[in-house]
Amino acid sequence: MESQNYKNHVRFYAPHHFVFLPLLIILEGIGIYKIFSDEQNQLSWILFSVIIFLIFYLAIMVRQHYALVLQNRIVRLEFRQRYFEIFGLRSDDVEEKLTFGQIAALRFAYDDEFKIFLEKALKEKIKGDEIKKSITKWRPDHQRV
Template structure:
């Protein structure tokens, strides 16, 4: 399938469609049982709290490490691409852009990159608007 704005998000099925729903279901069961099983109310409450903590940590740690690394790579790709297209360092230009703008620009081909980069600086358009403006979408199939 050709990547474009409508399908550019990536999911990791064991995490997003098995582990997280299972933890959510366990939390729901725990909370429900907390109110239904009064003799074991404290145990079910503790079970629910532990499930929530595991769910939260799994969600946040996976995202934190993966996205932190990915964000560094996206910035490095921007600097390299800018240098390849303009023959000069990107420091001054990069300082005028938000990370969302930089990340969105990576989906544009070289000609659109130049135009959208200029618009991003002059009109301060956001990352989503940049993505929606791209007509020749360049897929990024290797991201986390």
Template sequence: MRQQNYTNHVRYYAPHHFVFYPLSLFMLCISIYEYWHSGGAKTMWLIVAAGTGMLIFLSLMLRQHYALMLQDRLVRMELRWRYHVLTGKRLETLENQLRFKQLAALRFASDTELPALADRAVAEKLSPDQIKKSIREWQPDDMRV
């Protein structure tokens, strides 16, 4: 595999980028054109254009939604791993008592603070904002979208 750099870092998924979207945009353009130039079928072409536009919009939104769901899963897995390395215990016992936003807030805690802060978050039912305000040694998460 080639070493990644600025000129080759972009990745394309050919069926998605070079088939689905071009065909969808083509269909949208055709339906808009036909709407303006067809005689009595304006309603049908308007429905086709609106449906194609919705399809394009939904595919863009689902793509973003799937990425965010995966990112949330990775945050959870990283926190489980860190907690286990630091304490030798599984986080799942505490995790069932916390919402994801609380877990996501805990990821900013340093290794020295994480175990105690996780226990405190459960015991005191701290909100995500309270968890973040309790952190003394902030660990940034520069990779989150």
């Protein structure tokens, strides 16, 4: 497996991203084209396009929503556990001062960089994306949704 880093850490689910969604986009394009080219059945094509758009919207939102909400909770729990293991303290006060983006970015850093970037996040308010770009030794997460 290829080493994970900032440039390749995005994950795709091939049937969803490269088959189902493109098919819906093509169908939506056909529907919109037919709205303007088939005046006899224009209302039917409008209905078709609206239904395809709603299916497309639901396919994206529902699939992501439940998985991401659960993943976000797990990321926060992971942060709390890691903070406790490194510092021997509860993370409640620290966690309140961080955005979720910062917490999520910190999980890609090994412990030595975790401490450095945590300090920067608290004092300099650097964003999660800046943390991820600054990590020199990437700690991969192959279990993400």
